[in-house]
Amino acid sequence: MGIVRPHLWFSDDALEAAQFYVSVIPNSRILNVFEAPTDMPGVTKGQPFIVQYELDGQRVEALNGGPTLQLNAAFSFIVDCADQAEVDHYWDALLADGGEPVACGWLTDRFGVSWQVVPMALMELTLGADADPDGKARATEVMLTQTKIEIAPIEAAYRGE
Template identity: 55%
Template structure:
């Protein structure tokens, strides 16, 4: 068997998105760029067509193929962060220059790709939602855009 990897369809700008992601996410790089042959619908001959990216070591293929399909929140990439400093860094980087913040740690970058920027502590704070503290942490998250680890932990403890 070969490798399973995500494939993202862009109307245009896949190469710019790949370069941006490689600059923001450590252990990332553009590994290949294929230009379009003649006859590809919605893509000029010789324009960037297929872009291969390693994103934190994970292979992803990006495709410039015109507006037939659109990226949306049904697919997102998760950035699991060690601390609030990392949450802040990735949130600010990915929402820069036209990205849009969403709820509960979700955002859409300027290229239309959805991301979840979350702290590693989230699974521990939420558990199986069986305790009052876990339910309070989840309720607190629902009031946030960018996640605030200290506020989530305070909610879990019952502090205001």
């Protein structure tokens, strides 16, 4: 385990968000929940203050810090997907109960965290070093029209169909 980890600021639902994420992402677990030792801005003594968890082995820390700072799309988690079934699964799960689709495989979940749900084929067809330059351009043009990434139309565009 490395010495660097993301730290997310939530208004008051860091524990609920962590519980949701570990239920969606395999190989994930909550490590620690630290309660506020005293009343603090945005959190009452004894309430969850810092939540440490792992998402597929990546350590993450979340803080209940009140509404002072807001999450935005400048930070996002990427979910690498093997195929369309995985894209569909994670897309639907992360949008559940109030998430918002954005564009090009990006979404914001109900807690305000941004996610990129990316099939590996997208990277190969649009950025691959061995990919045909014209095919990459066609595949990228199709990807730019999508909200959730659909692999089949991108593959067809790459082939020139």
